[in-house]
Amino acid sequence: PISTHYFMPRKAKKKTAKRKVVSQKPRKMQSRPVWALFFLTLAALVGVAIFDYNSNQFNATDPADTNLVGPFGSHVGFFGFHYIGTAVFLVPLYLLWIGVRFLVQQRPRKRITVGLLSIFSLCCASGLAAMLGGVEEAGESIFRDQLSNGYGVVAGDWLASRFLQPIIGPFGSLLVLMMGLVITSVIVFTDNLGRLLDWMQSSYHSFLENRAESKEAKQQRKAEAI
Numbered sequence: 001p002i003s004t005h006y007f008m009p010r011k012a013k014k015k016t017a018k019r020k021v022v023s024q025k026p027r028k029m030q031s032r033p034v035w036a037l038f039f040l041t042l043a044a045l046v047g048v049a050i051f052d053y054n055s056n057q058f059n060a061t062d063p064a065d066t067n068l069v070g071p072f073g074s075h076v077g078f079f080g081f082h083y084i085g086t087a088v089f090l091v092p093l094y095l096l097w098i099g100v101r102f103l104v105q106q107r108p109r110k111r112i113t114v115g116l117l118s119i120f121s122l123c124c125a126s127g128l129a130a131m132l133g134g135v136e137e138a139g140e141s142i143f144r145d146q147l148s149n150g151y152g153v154v155a156g157d158w159l160a161s162r163f164l165q166p167i168i169g170p171f172g173s174l175l176v177l178m179m180g181l182v183i184t185s186v187i188v189f190t191d192n193l194g195r196l197l198d199w200m201q202s203s204y205h206s207f208l209e210n211r212a213e214s215k216e217a218k219q220q221r222k223a224e225a226i
Contacts (some may be wrong), residue, residue, distance in 0.1 A: 032102040039099030045069050046076055047092035054145040055076025069149040081146045085153045087125035094118040095188060107191075114188050121184035125153055130156030131170070 056065045057074040065212040067073030078087035098118065101111050129151035147153065164173035 001145070017155060029045035031105055036099045036102035039095050039102060044074070044094045046095060049073030049076045050080060050088055050092065053081070077146065083154045084122055084126040084153045085147060085156050086129045086143060087122050087156070090122060090125055094122070094188070110191075111194045117184045117188050119182055121188065123159055124180040124184065126156030126158040127164070128156070128174070128181065130160045130175075132176060165219075
């Protein structure tokens with residue numbers, strides 16, 4: 001008997017649809033030019049107010065003692081120098097960078113992170129300033145017309161002297177505050193730490209190569225002169 005399985009129709013194999021690999025780009029927040037202009041303008045006002053401030057301007061009745069930014073500038077200078085000391089000079093820089101962040105596209109919650117870390121960075125800078133000296137040292141410095149109670153005043157003195165030093169001592173406080181300032185500044189001012197390190201390394205290597213080439217050129221000129 002002839003087997004009938006040769007004449008039976010074969011079942012068609014089901015074709016499996018190939019899945020396409022779709023690369024999804026990380027979602028970014030759109031540019032906010034109005035907010036960017038606001039922070040850039042605020043950075044300019046705060047910068048001029050701080051650099052033009054002296055202690056006679058706060059609640060001054062003499063027009064000659066008024067700040068270039070008016071009462072707003074005198075209040076910014078007084079409260080800035082009173083609460084965070086010499087670290088107030090970093091405020092315009094952080095405001096400027098926040099304005100740049102609003103001008104370009106950013107990852108979600110990146111701008112909020114930058115704002116919060118900027119405040120923490122200012123506190124670390126104020127703590128470092130407080131460890132440089134108190135009222136006597138500040139009274140003999142170039143900031144004697146701005147400072148009211150030492151380099152770090154309220155925030156820096158509390159963070160360094162009252163909170164950290166009783167726990168980890170002067171050296172530990174200095175190290176922790178310095179690392180906090182460096183780490184937060186890196187996160188605030190760059191989006192990719194690895195790319196920044198690669199750029200610094202390539203810049204250093206190119207500097208060494210250019211220096212070596214300049215030495216060889218000098219030696220050649222000396223040999224030709226002889």
